Amino acid sequence: MANTLQAKKRIRRNNKRAEVNGARISRIRSYVKKVETAVTEGDKQAAADALKTAQPEIAKGVAKGVMHKNTAARKMSRLSKRIAAL
Structure with missing residues (x-):
């Protein structure tokens, strides 16, 4: 358990960031799914x-x-490759 005020603040901040980042990842997945x-x-x-x-x-x-940038590049490459194959 967090003892210091700073550690408690970090926990609060990390939870907020996790929520925002989760929403971003979900949004990206939705766009990719539309392409697929x-x-x-x-x-x-x-x-x-x-x-x-x-x-x-x-x-x-x-x-x-x-x-990660390589993950993004790989996703874009694979999607564009599948579109070109149509």
């Missing part, structure tokens, strides 16, 4: 549009520190 559903439906134009909206969200996740 468009790809599975075979709609190339919708998938390309969804990817255009997903890429800035993924990049923002990297900038905010909720996702």
Whole structure:
């Protein structure tokens, strides 16, 4: 258990940050899922549009520190590869 005031403050801050970061990750997953559903439906134009909206969200996740840059690059690469294959 936290004894010092600073440790208690850190716990409060960490909980707030975890909530915000969780929302960011959830948002990124939603955008990625939109791209994947468009790809599975075979709609190339919708998938390309969804990817255009997903890429800035993924990049923002990297900038905010909720996702590693290589993970983001891998996700974008795989999604664009699947769209190109349509």
